[in-house]
Structures are given as structure tokens and as C-alpha cells.
Amino acid sequence: MRTVLTSKQASPLAAGVRPPAADVNPPEDVAATVVFALGRPVGCEIGELVVCPATETSWP
Template sequence: MIAAGIDACGRLDDVPAADWDRVIKVNLLGTAAVVRAALPYLDGRVVTVASTPGLRAVSDATAFFDGRDERYRPGPDARLNQPEDVAATIVFALGQPPGCEIGELVVCPATETSWP
């Protein structure tokens, strides 16, 4: 499993176009390139994972990563899912009976602030 993604923190009208281009290149085109390169070696399904702000626009971004401006870091009360819990949920989704596909799944803590 390979996970990579970036964002461009700030309001839409404050983030330079080149920064948005880089986000699209890494998050969308980079994901597609990795999947395409792996396809000849795969015998099964491909699962891609994104953060919830990848599905819902959040004004002025959402805090996730270390090493960035304090206003873009999770607060002390942030409740984020543990990677092993997300992985277990993906395994559950993939383990459904034949003919029963889970095509899209949102996994987030009940207190996730970036999801309604």
C-alpha cells in the first residue's frame, strides 16, 4: 500500500494556482500513475483512500499534517481514526459476499469536524 497526498492550505482565492496544480498532480494524477504501474502485478482489487476534505470542501482548509503553520494543525481535542482501524474497515468492505460491493465508504470518527 502506498499513500501520498498533499493539500494547499488557505482560502481558495488566496492559494496560488501553481499550488493547486501541484495538489491535483500529486493527489489525482500521482494516484492514477501508481495504480497504472501496479496493474500488471495485481490480482484483485484496487482501493484508494482519501481524507474527508477530499470529498467535502472546507473553507480555509482542515488541519492534518505536522510541520505546517499552527492554524492548520489538529487541535488538542482532535479525534482522528487510527490507521489500523481504517485498514480493518477496508478489509470488512472487501470481505462482502460476491455480488455485494461497497463502492464508496466514508470512515470518520463521530466527531469529525470536516464531515457533516
């Protein structure tokens, strides 16, 4: 994915302004998901894997 930031878009980040803290999964939960995916048998294809908190409202 290619992303181009204009100077107007990048200036808040350059000024040290950070977005609000996100509600994220603990790293050990994400790691367990990766281990699960890697442990699938040969011939099993995982086309997409989405890991998000149960409280995520932007995912159906």
C-alpha cells in the same frame, strides 16, 4: 482530482508551516474497515466508504 497550487498557496508549505494536528482514526480502525469492505461477498458493491472520527463535524 487535479489540483493546482499557486506559488502564493504553496509558500507556507514550502516554509515548513504545517496545518494543526487533525483528529483522525487510529490506523487499526481504518484497516478493520478496509478488511470489512474486502470481505463482502461477490456481487456486493460498495460504491463509497467514508471513515471519519465520531467527532467530525463536517460530515452529516
